[in-house]
Amino acid sequence: MKVLVFGPSGAGKTYVAKALQRSGINAFDDADIEGLSNWYDQDGCKVAEPAIANEVIKNRYAFLWSKRAMARFIH
Incomplete structure (x- = not known):
């Protein structure tokens, strides 16, 4: 499973994606795609x-x- 985190600039997408990754979840910030x-x-x-x-x-x-x-x- 992949999780795509998206939202407006400055909303914390990168923070959330990295926190999910640290928990073992395959998460991505939409800006990285x-x-x-x-x-x-x-x-x-x-x-x-x-x-x-x-x-x-x-x-x-x-x-x-x-x-x-x-x-x-x-x-």
Whole structure:
């Protein structure tokens, strides 16, 4: 079994994943899974991580997860 810990930046994902690992649980921080998630503009092009929330709203960015990367992680 694998446990994926996800949430907003600064929420403590890394701390929780490491604590679970110390307990023998196969846990991962979502940021450690290459290509799992990215920010995209309205045309579907990847963009750099926005610095502030207003940038997301103004540019109508979307935060999306890759089904392909998730499938690789699961298997």
